Amino acid sequence: MTSVAIVTGASSGIGAATARRLAAEGFHVLAAARRADRLADLVKEITAAGGQATAVTCDVTSDESVAGLAEAAAQAPGPVTLLVNNAGGARGLDPVESASIGDWQWMYDVNVLGTLRVTQALLPALEASGGGTIVVVSSTAGLTVYEGGGGYTAAKHAQTAIAGTLRLELCGRPLRVVEIDPGMVRTDEFGLVRFDGDADRAAAVYAGVPDPLVADDVADCIAWCATRPQHVNVDRLVVRPRAQAAQHKVHRIGS
Numbered sequence: 001m002t003s004v005a006i007v008t009g010a011s012s013g014i015g016a017a018t019a020r021r022l023a024a025e026g027f028h029v030l031a032a033a034r035r036a037d038r039l040a041d042l043v044k045e046i047t048a049a050g051g052q053a054t055a056v057t058c059d060v061t062s063d064e065s066v067a068g069l070a071e072a073a074a075q076a077p078g079p080v081t082l083l084v085n086n087a088g089g090a091r092g093l094d095p096v097e098s099a100s101i102g103d104w105q106w107m108y109d110v111n112v113l114g115t116l117r118v119t120q121a122l123l124p125a126l127e128a129s130g131g132g133t134i135v136v137v138s139s140t141a142g143l144t145v146y147e148g149g150g151g152y153t154a155a156k157h158a159q160t161a162i163a164g165t166l167r168l169e170l171c172g173r174p175l176r177v178v179e180i181d182p183g184m185v186r187t188d189e190f191g192l193v194r195f196d197g198d199a200d201r202a203a204a205v206y207a208g209v210p211d212p213l214v215a216d217d218v219a220d221c222i223a224w225c226a227t228r229p230q231h232v233n234v235d236r237l238v239v240r241p242r243a244q245a246a247q248h249k250v251h252r253i254g255s
């Protein structure tokens with residue numbers, strides 16, 4: 001029977017690339033996010049390429065909506081063996097001193113509590129499959145801090161803590177927990193969301209950087225971890241573009 005993979009935040013960027021890639025690997029993908037139109041286009045594209053996918057409109061900040069995702073998983077045509085907690089993002093780049101409480105609230109709700117809520121809802125199905133994998137898309141921002149990044153790094157550190165804690169708590173059960181920590185990835189919407197639609201500020205993040213990662217690079221990492229034999233648990237995969245040696249050390253042409 002076809003294994004089922006659930007990808008949250010599948011309407012754009014890393015999530016959409018991951019959904020496409022997992023479908024190409026033979027999973028039936030449940031593509032979840034809030035924007036139904038984007039998901040419908042993605043499912044059409046995957047199906048046209050010979051893959052299998054179902055769109056599930058889901059807001060990871062809502063108990064009711066996530067219960068609907070679990071219900072969709074129960075109706076899916078195979079065992080649920082993979083959950084990719086990818087929905088998330090950053091808002092703002094303000095110092096702690098003056099940061100918006102609302103921005104921090106949003107980052108906690110989506111990245112941290114969204115991961116918790118979706119993981120809790122899908123754990124029984126993942127375990128019942130006999131070999132489940134939970135992927136948490138955190139970030140290098142979950143491993144270190146930077147000025148202006150207080151809210152985002154706090155949220156990503158929390159996701160990293162969830163992954164580590166869960167792995168300890170699930171030890172002995174047929175469940176793996178994989179943390180993916182990308183550095184700089186050029187996706188269409190991440191910067192726009194962070195800078196409230198300011199395209200110039202969003203583009204400046206990547207200015208002069210030769211070959212930042214793209215969504216497909218991260219999807220490749222996720223797919224590789226998920227398709228290792230069940231006894232192989234890749235605890236943490238940190239991936240950055242070659243031009244980014246560290247959060248504070250980025251090579252930019254012309255600077």
Ligand SMILES: NC(=O)c1ccc[n+]([C@@H]2O[C@H](COP(=O)([O-])OP(=O)(O)OC[C@H]3O[C@@H](n4cnc5c(N)ncnc54)[C@H](OP(=O)(O)O)[C@@H]3O)[C@@H](O)[C@H]2O)c1
Nearest residue numbers: 009011012013014033034035059060087088139185187190
């Ligand atoms: N880009 C980077 O440099 C980078 C680096 C490291 C880690 N990451 C992490 O990778 C993940 C994906 O980032 P990305 O660059 O692909 O960003 P993106 O294109 O902005 O994607 C974010 C996704 O999250 C979904 N989302 C937001 N709020 C949601 C909610 N309440 N419920 C369900 N889905 C929600 C969005 O879909 P809807 O709006 O349709 O709901 C969208 O599909 C994030 O967790 C991000 O923190 C990104």
